[in-house]
Amino acid sequence: MDQFTIFGFFIFILRSCSGIQHEEDYLKFPPGFSIGSASSAYQVEGAWNVSGKGPSVWDWFTHKKDSIVVGQATGDIACDSYHKYKEDIAMMKDIGFRHYRFSLSWTRILPTGLPDKISQEGLQYYKDLIDEVRRQGMEPFVTIYHWDHPEFMTRLGSWTNELMVQYYAEYARVVFRELGSRVKLWATVNEPEQNCRLGFGRDVHAPGINLPHFGEYLCLHNYLKAHARAYHIYDEEFRAEQGGQVGIVHLCEPFFPQPSDDLELKRIGFETGCAWGTYPIFSKEGNYPQVLRDRINENSKLEGLPFSRLPEFSPEWIERIRGSFDFLGINIYTAREVRALPREANGKWPNDFGVELIINETWPENNSWLRVVPQGMGEILRTIRDVYDNPPVYIMENGATSAKGFKDYNRIEYLYGYMKEMLLAINRDGCNVKGYTVWSFLDSFEWSDGYSDFFGLVEVNFSDPKRKRTPRLSTKWLKQIMKKGRLINIKDIGQLH
Ligand code: NOJ
Numbered sequence: 001m002d003q004f005t006i007f008g009f010f011i012f013i014l015r016s017c018s019g020i021q022h023e024e025d026y027l028k029f030p031p032g033f034s035i036g037s038a039s040s041a042y043q044v045e046g047a048w049n050v051s052g053k054g055p056s057v058w059d060w061f062t063h064k065k066d067s068i069v070v071g072q073a074t075g076d077i078a079c080d081s082y083h084k085y086k087e088d089i090a091m092m093k094d095i096g097f098r099h100y101r102f103s104l105s106w107t108r109i110l111p112t113g114l115p116d117k118i119s120q121e122g123l124q125y126y127k128d129l130i131d132e133v134r135r136q137g138m139e140p141f142v143t144i145y146h147w148d149h150p151e152f153m154t155r156l157g158s159w160t161n162e163l164m165v166q167y168y169a170e171y172a173r174v175v176f177r178e179l180g181s182r183v184k185l186w187a188t189v190n191e192p193e194q195n196c197r198l199g200f201g202r203d204v205h206a207p208g209i210n211l212p213h214f215g216e217y218l219c220l221h222n223y224l225k226a227h228a229r230a231y232h233i234y235d236e237e238f239r240a241e242q243g244g245q246v247g248i249v250h251l252c253e254p255f256f257p258q259p260s261d262d263l264e265l266k267r268i269g270f271e272t273g274c275a276w277g278t279y280p281i282f283s284k285e286g287n288y289p290q291v292l293r294d295r296i297n298e299n300s301k302l303e304g305l306p307f308s309r310l311p312e313f314s315p316e317w318i319e320r321i322r323g324s325f326d327f328l329g330i331n332i333y334t335a336r337e338v339r340a341l342p343r344e345a346n347g348k349w350p351n352d353f354g355v356e357l358i359i360n361e362t363w364p365e366n367n368s369w370l371r372v373v374p375q376g377m378g379e380i381l382r383t384i385r386d387v388y389d390n391p392p393v394y395i396m397e398n399g400a401t402s403a404k405g406f407k408d409y410n411r412i413e414y415l416y417g418y419m420k421e422m423l424l425a426i427n428r429d430g431c432n433v434k435g436y437t438v439w440s441f442l443d444s445f446e447w448s449d450g451y452s453d454f455f456g457l458v459e460v461n462f463s464d465p466k467r468k469r470t471p472r473l474s475t476k477w478l479k480q481i482m483k484k485g486r487l488i489n490i491k492d493i494g495q496l497h
Contacts, residue, residue, distance in 0.1 A: 036099030047082035054107035061206035073450030096482030103146035113150025172230035192223035249329035269338035286322030331397035335376035374417030397439035
């Protein structure tokens, strides 16, 4: 019996013994399962220069005269959550959420970016926010860094410069020391691969370094080291006293092989996708997946380079990064199909990875760029279970955009489909998922899309200086789910008002 068959057999026995047989039973949330919603500092806080906060790379990127952000929008005010956080948290409590995931603004805590000066006012804001989340009976799930590092670091190449590892580690140490008594769940960094692709391989996110097949590899390399440094700092200096957990949040979307029975291609799709950032941490052997190393090394050689464009980890770093987790946080929105591309005439692998990603046109469209592929949720969770030996997983972002206004039926349908696949993966297939987080709580600054994409369960009126909030229908649906402890199809609860 191979590993998978043994696992399947074990799950079969477990199911038979626990009496779970029907789909209805599968739709219950397991005991202790946490459902919440999320935001990030730059996307919601505003107050960009209040209380001595230093400029972040996104302040700089959006204030540039030639800003590429839709409508030249900025996060200067955003949802004004810096001032309105109590109102937001009261609404979350009303829905019945169990956790709130938010991020810290690096330069609100360290105005210069370095620990020479700590802003007591900045820290107080986060202490108050965390205390309020707790007071309302929810667990704060704190992302230490969500893309908004200090601006000056951009001039040093930001994540392409290894100095970032130390800068980030020093910042994380301050955060653990100052806020750690209040927080049990930490995510070191958010979606490093996406930040590296869009901000370092391309120019659509800050800092816009635009070095394809180069910048993003250096960037992720340093991100992984920074994550591991923070994890070990927590482990060695704070864990015994604070007793929390530290993980990382990756974008892990499923790539379905085409043809669908090509298992080798399925593996390559995973290893050049989700595994680029997760394999070094969650696999038994550590380091980047072999196929990724081989193909980029081969391409670099054929280009006449005396080194690989994919940086190498030393054996010490492989060891430090490997196993540096208490959980895996994943963000999932959509899916792709993956096709193998043959080598070019000169022997090179097209796109470095030798695969292309495509959208299956039969997948339904939602309201914006993302195709609705709920089966992808189960697919990626089972792959993580099998490849990484079933680590604890938190879904840290899942959600869809809706049109302006209150009636977000398309969001309800989307969330229902994805949550259902997640519950099947947990209750039927034994995936070790501990929590689920809707992105996002509020409509917010959607990076280069400015305020043109609405991910919020709660609508925000950005032309109103008071940033009036209006909960959408989906909040009522979620409230029912939270009350009943199981997923409910909107058809089964009649009209929502
Ligand atoms: C992932 C990012 O973490 C988040 O900041 C962003 O708003 C969502 N994707 C939606 O694009």
